[in-house]
Amino acid sequence: MSKIKMPKSGETGQLLWRYDPKDSSLTLSGTGALPDYPIGKAPWFEFNDQIDMIVLEEGVTRIGDYAFYNCTELTSVEIPEGVTYIGESAFACCQSLESVTIPGSVTEIGEGAFESCDSMLALELASGLKCVGAFAFSECVALRELILPDTVERIERSAFAGTMALHELVIPGNVQEIGDNAFNGCIQLSSLTLSEGIRVIEEMAFSNCSDLTKVLIPASVERLGDGVFADCLAMEQISVAPESEHYVVRDDILYSKDLSVLVHYPASKEEQEFTIPEEVRKIAGLAFASNYFLMEVMLGDHLEEVGSYAFARCSSLSFMSLPAQTTRLGVSPFHDCIMLLEIEVDPNNPCYSSIDGILYNKEQTQLIQYPAGLYDDVYRIPDTVQEIAENAGYDAQDLEVLVIPESVRKIGDMAFAFCDQLRKVEIRVADPAQVEVGLMTLFSVAGTARKLIVPKGSSKLYKKNESWLEFTSNIVETKDKG
Numbered sequence: 001m002s003k004i005k006m007p008k009s010g011e012t013g014q015l016l017w018r019y020d021p022k023d024s025s026l027t028l029s030g031t032g033a034l035p036d037y038p039i040g041k042a043p044w045f046e047f048n049d050q051i052d053m054i055v056l057e058e059g060v061t062r063i064g065d066y067a068f069y070n071c072t073e074l075t076s077v078e079i080p081e082g083v084t085y086i087g088e089s090a091f092a093c094c095q096s097l098e099s100v101t102i103p104g105s106v107t108e109i110g111e112g113a114f115e116s117c118d119s120m121l122a123l124e125l126a127s128g129l130k131c132v133g134a135f136a137f138s139e140c141v142a143l144r145e146l147i148l149p150d151t152v153e154r155i156e157r158s159a160f161a162g163t164m165a166l167h168e169l170v171i172p173g174n175v176q177e178i179g180d181n182a183f184n185g186c187i188q189l190s191s192l193t194l195s196e197g198i199r200v201i202e203e204m205a206f207s208n209c210s211d212l213t214k215v216l217i218p219a220s221v222e223r224l225g226d227g228v229f230a231d232c233l234a235m236e237q238i239s240v241a242p243e244s245e246h247y248v249v250r251d252d253i254l255y256s257k258d259l260s261v262l263v264h265y266p267a268s269k270e271e272q273e274f275t276i277p278e279e280v281r282k283i284a285g286l287a288f289a290s291n292y293f294l295m296e297v298m299l300g301d302h303l304e305e306v307g308s309y310a311f312a313r314c315s316s317l318s319f320m321s322l323p324a325q326t327t328r329l330g331v332s333p334f335h336d337c338i339m340l341l342e343i344e345v346d347p348n349n350p351c352y353s354s355i356d357g358i359l360y361n362k363e364q365t366q367l368i369q370y371p372a373g374l375y376d377d378v379y380r381i382p383d384t385v386q387e388i389a390e391n392a393g394y395d396a397q398d399l400e401v402l403v404i405p406e407s408v409r410k411i412g413d414m415a416f417a418f419c420d421q422l423r424k425v426e427i428r429v430a431d432p433a434q435v436e437v438g439l440m441t442l443f444s445v446a447g448t449a450r451k452l453i454v455p456k457g458s459s460k461l462y463k464k465n466e467s468w469l470e471f472t473s474n475i476v477e478t479k480d481k482g
Contacts, residue, residue, distance in 0.1 A: 024052035033062035063090045086113045104128030109136045132159045173197025219243035227286030276300045283310045306333045324348040332391040340371040388415045413438035420446035426453040437467035
């Protein structure tokens with residue numbers, strides 16, 4: 001049977017395409033838009049690993065979704081004047097792409113358009129561009145130079161996340177919004193200029209920029225999301241323009257202007273103890289993240305709220321006391337605090353309680369935080385507990401045996417993940433279908449042999465249940481029912 005030859009030319013939308021194997025080129029001609037394609041469905045996809053050059057002739061007005069996805073041999077591309085939009089993942093995973101010329105006619109670059117273009121070294125975006133879409137240049141790990149034009153108004157979430165080689169960055173003043181995680185993981189970024197005019201910087205926008213040492217927040221910034229500078233381990237100085245009506249710095253700590261919100265406590269600040277100022281009513285999410293020096297933080301009776309992951313990875317923190325007025329806790333505020341031994345709660349707190357240093361809601365129907373540094377090797381969750389919060393026992397250092405009562409109906413994501421000493425889990429719920437189990441609840445890379453003990457007569461149900469697959473070869477029933 002003869003091999004079917006794939007066509008090397010044809011029509012796509014209003015355009016014509018032609019692949020020439022002699023010079024490994026793909027040419028698109030005509031007038032109009034290049035259509036959107038599902039992933040892997042562009043007419044030339046079978047040649048993707050052979051295309052060295054793409055020629056887009058004048059007349060092309062739009063580059064559709066996934067048009068040139070995974071053209072692994074493509075080294076450069078020039079987009080002609082007249083193109084206004086570059087679609088979702090249009091050039092994603094073009095691993096050899098070193099340079100791209102984008103004209104001023106392009107007003108928007110779509111989601112993931114150049115994601116994971118591992119060889120791209122420099123990028124100058126032309127005046128006229130208004131929006132850089134989500135993940136547009138994320139994981140372009142070799143990108144060292146980036147020039148953003150003054151016309152840019154929005155940099156969406158994770159647009160440049162993981163551009164690890166980027167050293168300097170100037171955000172122009174026309175930018176109204178920098179999306180969440182926009183520059184997360186730019187680990188070599190050492191110089192950041194935020195121009196006057198920027199209004200909103202969303203959560204974790206510059207998190208994990210570990211070489212960043214200082215930043216000036218302009219007066220125009222009206223909102224900073226949680227953890228904008230979380231895990232910026234080298235950060236020595238955050239300053240705020242004196243004219244700012246929204247933020248202020250005191251003793252190197254960033255607050256809202258009225259001091260009611262503690263926004264950011266530098267990871268590099270070396271004090272071992274800190275007392276929350278009496279004006280503070282809220283600790284923002286990720287505010288203290290990855291400070292390795294703090295051993296104790298005194299919250300004070302005035303504090304009302306602790307944001308999500310507020311003290312995450314504070315690896316020296318050993319004790320925490322929640323006052324009566326602290327009635328709102330975000331998700332996993334003490335996540336991965338590996339030395340945390342005890343969380344104390346004022347008996348008059350109407351929302352939370354503590355038993356043996358373990359944090360619950362007031363009624364003890366929800367397990368919120370099992371301190372990771374607790375020395376106990378056995379933990380029997382109280383029979384009142386119906387829900388185990390996500391990350392509740394994450395990285396519990398010494399936990400070997402975990403007993404989950406019959407009352408539990410929900411186990412959150414990564415609830416007891418990375419408990420590397422955990423060797424036995426006993427769950428007293430007869431039917432696993434009754435329990436909502438999150439992602440990676442008991443995940444570990446330690447390779448510790450683990451046993452799952454289940455009620456009499458229920459082993460077959462657990463072996464068939466996807467949430468408990470890691471135990472299928474080591475499930476044991478109790479001798480007595482229940």
